[in-house]
Amino acid sequence: MLYYMFNKPQGCVTARSDALHRTVMDYFPAELAAVLHPVGRLDKDTCGLLILTDDGDLDFRIMQPNRHVSKTYFFYALGSIDADKIKRLESGLSMSGMTARSAEFRLIRQYRIAELEAFMPEYRRERYLRNPQGPAFSACLSVHEGKKHEVKRMLETVGCRIFYLRRESIGGLTLDPALSEGEYRQLTDDEIASLGAERSTTR
Template sequence: MLYYMFNKPQGCVTARSDAVHRTVMDYFPKELAERLHPVGRLDKDTCGLLILTDDGDLDFRIMQPDRHVSKTYFFYSIGTMNDEKKQLLEKGVPMVGFTTGVASFTLQKEYRICELEKFMPAERRERYMRNPDGPAFSASLTIHEGKKHEVKRMLEAVGCRIFYLRRESIGSLQLDSSLAEGEYRELSDNEVDMLGNVDIDVSL
């Protein structure tokens, strides 16, 4: 079996092929790309930890929402954070058709919007910079589900807008800080064991 850690850049899609956009598979040599598939997905504008493998069962074991495997994301957001919003994020945010599960939120640093200009997507930078002295912050959020756009939707529900999002970990497997965006490496035997023995919290 093959297991690779990939630091996905922004601007590419998590797919084996795409008629319009560059895909995560385009970063791998052909002989590997033909064998690997991405485990789960990250949005086009989301970067960070992505696992690619030829293990057909891994996706089910760690990425299905009902498995409750933790996934931690770092982000920059426009808006403000307070204790009331933090408690809502951690206890469960009402969404259309469901309420998010228990989460863990950590506020890291507060900024002015203009200080984070370099992290903003080019197509939205001009709009965000209309209020350069407005509030922004960095934070991390650990969730146990992984529904579509869940982290962004959770922050929007408390009046904040994420403009940079990076997945940092899946279970106890951390993104290798030495990997630049677009780089990959094989997982060690210990890291493969981390994925194979992820803790599944059935109480969530």
């Protein structure tokens, strides 16, 4: 079995092929792209840790919401954050069409919106900078179900808007800080074991 860690850049889609957009598979040589598939997905505008493998069962073992494997995300968001909002995020939220269970929130730093201009998507930058002295912040949130758009929707429910999102970890596997965006490497045996998988001795 093959297992790779990929630092997904923004702007590419998590798919094997796409008629309109560059995909994560385009970063791999043809011989690997032919056999690997992405485990789960990250939105086009989300970057960070993505696993690619030829292990057909890995998706089920770590990405299904009912498996409750934690995923940790770093983000920048517009809006203010306080103890009440953090309590709501950590206790679980009811949202339109979805319920988010308990999560772990860690506030990193508070900013003024203008300080984070470099991280804003170009197509929304002008709109966000209409209030350059407004509040913004960076934080990490760990969720345990991995539902579609879960982190963004959770923050929207407490009146904040994420504009930069990076997945940092899945279960016991953490994104290698030595990997630049668009780079990949094979997982070590210990990293594979942390996902509940086992490397085959034959390749």
